[in-house]
Amino acid sequence: MRMVMTGNYASAYGAKLARAEVIAAYPITPQTSIVEKLAEFVSSGELKAKFIPVESEHSAMAACIAAQTAGARTYTATSSQGLTLMHEVLMWASGARLPIVMTNVSRAMAPPWNVWADHMDTVAQRDTGWLQFFCRSNQEVLDTIIMAYKICETSGVMLPAMIVEDAFILSHTSEPVDVPEQALVDSFLPAYSPELKIEVGKPMGFGSLVKPDQYMEFRYKAMLGMKEARERILRVEQEFKHIFGREHGGLLDLYKCADADVIMAAAGSVAATAMDVVDAMRAKGMRVGLARIRAFRPFPHEEFRSLAGKTEGIAVLDRSFTFGAAGAMFTEVKSSIYSCQKRPVVKNYIAGLGGRDITPKILEKIFEDMLVVSKRGAEDEVEWVDVAGLPRRWR
Amino acid sequence: MTKSHEEITLTPISDTPSTMNITGLWRVVKPVVDKEKCKKCTICWKFCPDAAITLVDGEPIVDLRYCKGCGICAFECPSKCIIMVKEGEQ
Numbered sequence: 001m002r003m004v005m006t007g008n009y010a011s012a013y014g015a016k017l018a019r020a021e022v023i024a025a026y027p028i029t030p031q032t033s034i035v036e037k038l039a040e041f042v043s044s045g046e047l048k049a050k051f052i053p054v055e056s057e058h059s060a061m062a063a064c065i066a067a068q069t070a071g072a073r074t075y076t077a078t079s080s081q082g083l084t085l086m087h088e089v090l091m092w093a094s095g096a097r098l099p100i101v102m103t104n105v106s107r108a109m110a111p112p113w114n115v116w117a118d119h120m121d122t123v124a125q126r127d128t129g130w131l132q133f134f135c136r137s138n139q140e141v142l143d144t145i146i147m148a149y150k151i152c153e154t155s156g157v158m159l160p161a162m163i164v165e166d167a168f169i170l171s172h173t174s175e176p177v178d179v180p181e182q183a184l185v186d187s188f189l190p191a192y193s194p195e196l197k198i199e200v201g202k203p204m205g206f207g208s209l210v211k212p213d214q215y216m217e218f219r220y221k222a223m224l225g226m227k228e229a230r231e232r233i234l235r236v237e238q239e240f241k242h243i244f245g246r247e248h249g250g251l252l253d254l255y256k257c258a259d260a261d262v263i264m265a266a267a268g269s270v271a272a273t274a275m276d277v278v279d280a281m282r283a284k285g286m287r288v289g290l291a292r293i294r295a296f297r298p299f300p301h302e303e304f305r306s307l308a309g310k311t312e313g314i315a316v317l318d319r320s321f322t323f324g325a326a327g328a329m330f331t332e333v334k335s336s337i338y339s340c341q342k343r344p345v346v347k348n349y350i351a352g353l354g355g356r357d358i359t360p361k362i363l364e365k366i367f368e369d370m371l372v373v374s375k376r377g378a379e380d381e382v383e384w385v386d387v388a389g390l391p392r393r394w395r
Numbered sequence: 396m397t398k399s400h401e402e403i404t405l406t407p408i409s410d411t412p413s414t415m416n417i418t419g420l421w422r423v424v425k426p427v428v429d430k431e432k433c434k435k436c437t438i439c440w441k442f443c444p445d446a447a448i449t450l451v452d453g454e455p456i457v458d459l460r461y462c463k464g465c466g467i468c469a470f471e472c473p474s475k476c477i478i479m480v481k482e483g484e485q
């Protein structure tokens with residue numbers, strides 16, 4: 001059934017269709033309407049789940065960890081400061097190999113206090129062992145939640161996943177979304193049944209102490225899980241396409257890259273604007289393309305490597321900044337292609353922090369700059385876009 | 396001996412429950428309940444973060460094998476009938 005809904009409601013419908021059994025949540029803008037909608041589903045009986053209102057995000061994740069350890073499929077949602085408060089337990093969830101699925105409505109970190117779109121919160125959690133998917137549309141949000149359970153619950157993966165929606169641009173903007181039939185989702189996603197779980201009357205310690213002689217083997221195993229996730233993402237998406245007739249691009253969603261002189265790499269909702277800009281520039285004879293980073297963890301290193309020889313320049317747009325270094329996506333893209341024989345020029349554009357609009361005109365100027373830079377190399381590898389007081393004009 | 400990564404479970408799982416870990420040895424002070432004054436309200440039992448208090452006929456009994464001496468029970472007791480006493484001083 002096609003419905004018009006916000007990204008937040010798409011998240012709530014995704015969790016409902018995936019039949020989440022335990023939802024633990026704490027409200028934080030702009031995520032709140034996800035868990036409000038889920039609370040409605042639970043109270044009306046439309047969703048048979050236990051809804052646990054907790055006193056903090058740290059507790060929300062702790063409750064999901066406990067429920068998932070007992071064999072329940074769990075879901076939660078958060079944003080920004082809430083996500084960073086969870087940091088410790090995010091590590092626990094992945095180390096305990098619990099395939100929890102969570103939406104993060106990506107929002108700037110304070111101060112300055114700001115509730116708008118920015119990827120700093122998500123990027124800051126890249127080392128926690130969670131799969132991270134950036135979405136471009138509300139449809140993708142709903143579909144990716146359903147796919148994420150299937151990807152993560154395989155015995156070879158068993159890691160948690162974070163589905164990222166941009167604050168307000170997706171979270172509070174309505175779009176038509178196809179809500180699949182429950183029976184169809186059930187045929188795609190079987191019930192969660194982990195090999196090991198807490199059982200009444202059979203006391204066991206989970207995540208117990210391991211000494212230096214055994215710790216590395218557990219971390220190695222988690223690394224293998226993330227490696228397996230790469231393959232699993234691609235396979236599950238094909239199965240999803242077969243049943244629902246939609247796909248979203250695997251780990252790296254390529255748009256008109258085959259013959260592109262320069263390519264923009266970007267994640268999240270800005271990719272939708274960038275597709276229009278690619279079309280408009282191609283109409284004017286400029287061969288540009290878009291590589292949308294859909295999975296940030298596991299990162300599409302191989303996909304970038306196979307792009308390296310085919311293009312002259314990659315403009316990496318980061319909606320966050322790692323102080324003392326550069327944009328995190330830029331660093332990843334660069335490290336991906338280092339081992340390639342032929343390497344394109346790579347430049348980092350920092351834009352859209354704290355919900356600053358990234359307009360089509362700005363994207364066009366980035367492409368134009370990249371077309372020049374790709375020929376003569378970048379003087380400054382990292383450029384902040386649209387900052388008052390800097391000489392270059394972007395608007 | 397170090398086991399191969401192929402032989403181990405995804406996350407370490409031990410078949411001994413955490414009750415096997417006697418954690419009360421770290422204590423500096425211990426709670427002593429004045430049975431005369433105790434109203435059996437169960438508040439100390441609810442608040443003990445280590446579940447070291449059990450209720451026997453409604454009366455709180457501290458299991459000193461696990462009590463870490465944090466003093467939360469004494470702080471929360473509305474009847475002020477729990478005092479914290481330095482180990483070895485009574």
Ligand code: SF4
Pocket residue numbers: 425426442443444445446447448457461462463464465466467468469
């Ligand atoms: S001192 Fe702390 S650990 Fe010991 S019984 Fe009281 S509340 Fe529990």
Ligand code: SF4
Pocket residue numbers: 428432433434435436437438439440455471472473474475476477
């Ligand atoms: S809180 Fe105080 S009064 Fe209440 S049961 Fe415990 S010791 Fe007794």
